[in-house]
Amino acid sequence: MTTLSDRPNTALLVIDVQNGVVTGSHNRDDVIANINTLIGKARAEDVPVIWVQHSDEDLQKGSESWQYVPELVREESEPLIHKLYGDSFEDTELEAVLSDRGVGRLVVTGAQTDACIRSTLHGGLVRGYDVTLVGDAHTTEDLSPYGAPGPELVIAHTNLYWKFQSAPGRRGGTVDTAEVSFAAADAG
Template sequence: MTTLSGRPHTALLVIDVQNDVMTGAHERDGVVANISALVDRARAEDVPVVWVQHSDDGLAFGSEGWQYVPELARRESEPLVHKKYGDSFEATDLEEVLASRGVGRVVVTGAQTDMCVRSTLHGAFVRGYDVTLVSDAHTTEDLTSYGAPTPAEVVAHTNLYWGFHGGPGRRADTVATKEVTFAAAPAGGPATRD
């Protein structure tokens, strides 16, 4: 259903599941376990797994905190996209990586929900991708001291609004890990929400 012609495939995006990003993250272990299960399923189904890794002044490229959490291991054959902005498409080669694999739908996991995950959801959608958010495979830290809702509320709200997101010729949906399918979304019909 994507508006990107000749792009029938799906890819799994794993965004910023890095040591410092995940320190103190809401439901950290469960989220990492769900992402790991999705990575295993994608590999078994020959679906591209694309790893996204953030760096900035507070998260130094190559540092221990910048590394992916030890529970998740990228294979050398799997693309790694380095970014400096919230949207994983911004000033990166993500579009080229996906285009070269015929990907028109992305399944999004990772951190942080209210920053890089949301930016990437919208970035993918406005670029013509169908976008599935995995409801129990993204997380954020506690930013309530800055006036933000609790991490659980941020995750719940993002799951809710993304399940109702839409646009001409594209599909957005929110599903739980156990409900993820890497098959192309059918044309038309309502999005699936959990």
């Protein structure tokens, strides 16, 4: 249903599952296991796996905190997008990488729910993509000391509101790992 012409393919986005991002995150190990399951499924179905890696003053490029968690291993042929902003599209090569692969639908996983995940979900939808969030394959840290709801509520709320997102000619959606289909015509 994407509004992008000649873009029938789906890609799996793995966003910011870096040591310094997910240390102490809610349900970290289960989320990483689910992402690994999705990576395996995508590779088996010849679906592009696209890795996104954030850099900033707390995640210095090349540092241990900047590195992807050791449980997730990127294959050399899989694109790695470096970003400086929450939205994975903003000032990166992501759009060109997706265009080259004929991708019009994104399946989104990673961290943090209330920052880079939300920004990328909205960034993809407004750019014409169908965007599916994997509800049990994203996480965030506890920011309740700063006035935010607890991480389990942030995740649940994001899953709920994204399930019903749509715009003319495109749609969002939320599914769990077991329900993910990489077929372009499927919502899950």
